[in-house]
Amino acid sequence: MIKRDIVYFEKPGGQNTDDTIRLAVERAKELGIKYVVVASVSGETGVKAAKAFAGTGVKVIVVGHHVGFSGPGERDLEDRYLSELREMGITVVEMSHALSGVERSISRRLGGASRVETIAEALRTLISVGTKVCVEISLMAADGGYVPVDEETEIIALGGNWPGVDTACVIKPAHSNSFFDLQVREFICLPRDKSRK
Template sequence: MSYTAKTTYYFDEPGPGNTKDSASFAVERAEELGIKTIIVASTKGGSAEIFADAVKGTGVSLIVVTHVVGFSTPGVWEFPKSLADKLESEGVRVIKGTHVFSGLERAITRGGAKLGGASRTEAIAEALRKTVAVGLKVAVECTLIAADQGEIPVEDEIISVGGTISGSDTVCVIRPSHTSGYFDLQVREIVAMPRNR
């Protein structure tokens, strides 16, 4: 039997105070494994800016996945367009896509229809949130969004980063899949996560 020793980092608490360290750990593991892409979730741009600084000069590309337009307010994109333009001019991809673990399902169970109950999709999301970390659910969802938009190949490992409410606190190595092949996705390593959730 063979194994490779890797460092895993545990934050005492979740939250935005872990974002700079998460960026550092993500770049560190990408360089160790020869991974060429980091994906980070960012709602209003704070995490995006920190990660953009962290990848400069490393040869690692950055994809920022934002909330969809209308996530909080109909017709409104929460991510500042001026920041998206600036990041894209620096070679960072900024994408938005329908949330895989909510989207239409949420309209049925909680939205205008209010039919009640929970969907199987929401059960998967809740399992990821509660048994491991909210950031794991976010990282997996952002990976699916990026794969479905053709931003990443599904054959290559990537680093994906999510957080708890705001900031970044969960860093994972993931072998991606498209949403339609969800169970082919593999979370291969958890590089960092909050212990207390």
Template sequence: MTFAQKKCYYFDKPGEANTGDAARFSIERAKELGLKTIVVASTSGTTAQTFFAAMKGSGLRLVVVTHVIGFAKPGEWEFSADVAEKLKTNGVKIVTGTHALSGLERALSRSPKVGGGSRTEAIAEALRRIVAVGLKVAVECVLIAADQGAIGINDEVIAVGGTASGADTVCVIRPAHTSNFFDLQVREIVAMPRVR
């Protein structure tokens, strides 16, 4: 039997205060495994900027996944247009796609005419509650990025999500497209909050 011994980090609390450490742990594990890409969730652009600054000169590729247009308010994109332009100019790929683990399903479950939960939302809620909110976010971002062609499905990536704002969960994922969800594999949890 062979095994690998690796570091796993646990934050005392979830949230934005962990973002800098999450970036550091992401780069550390990517280099350790020889991975090329870090996929990070960012709503406004703040987390994306933190990761961009931390990754400068690392040789790693940054893919940022944002909320869809209209997520908070109809017709509006929460991500800063100025930050998006700066990141794109510096080779960062920004992906905006429908949330793979909610999207249309959420419209149905919230509807007073239809109501009730969906299987897709049950998967999302299980990831959120059993492991970490950031794990659900990281998995969803990888699905969105794969569906948009921003990452391939044959190479592992570092995936980063958070709880409400910032980054607090880092994992290694072998991607899949949403239509092949059960081919996705969370291969390592590098960091996560102990309390949710």
């Protein structure tokens, strides 16, 4: 039997970012985690996480929206944060979202929801928006080759109801084409109220 604490925030949102990052650092030290993936739209949360994990030996991977998410050719990561992340040697991932991608284009054009979008919505609604994000960015980091997918590797993923993060999970990562091999092994923190902003 393993006993671990889970922190429940009263409400979702960015006001939980600093606590989420602090709790993730503590759990990474406790478990000897070597990889952390963190969702960051503007890059601000990525910079905060990178600074918090500095000197711990943990590799931080920041996952942003894919270019074009907000409009054709538009990058949501702000230049000032992107520059700071690059100066710190942080890996930044901007690629199609694992739980939408091309399927979102089809559902927007033809209506209905795809099976992949249904998985995303189930995670968002039943557990938390941040849990869906944690699963998605773990897949994306694995697909990009930024985290190993061997039997021994566990990572920590941070996501949320942006801006900021409010959910942290310990995850056994997998590639998108092996989605059902991914395991959410532990929750470190998440909002108790599942309402979306």
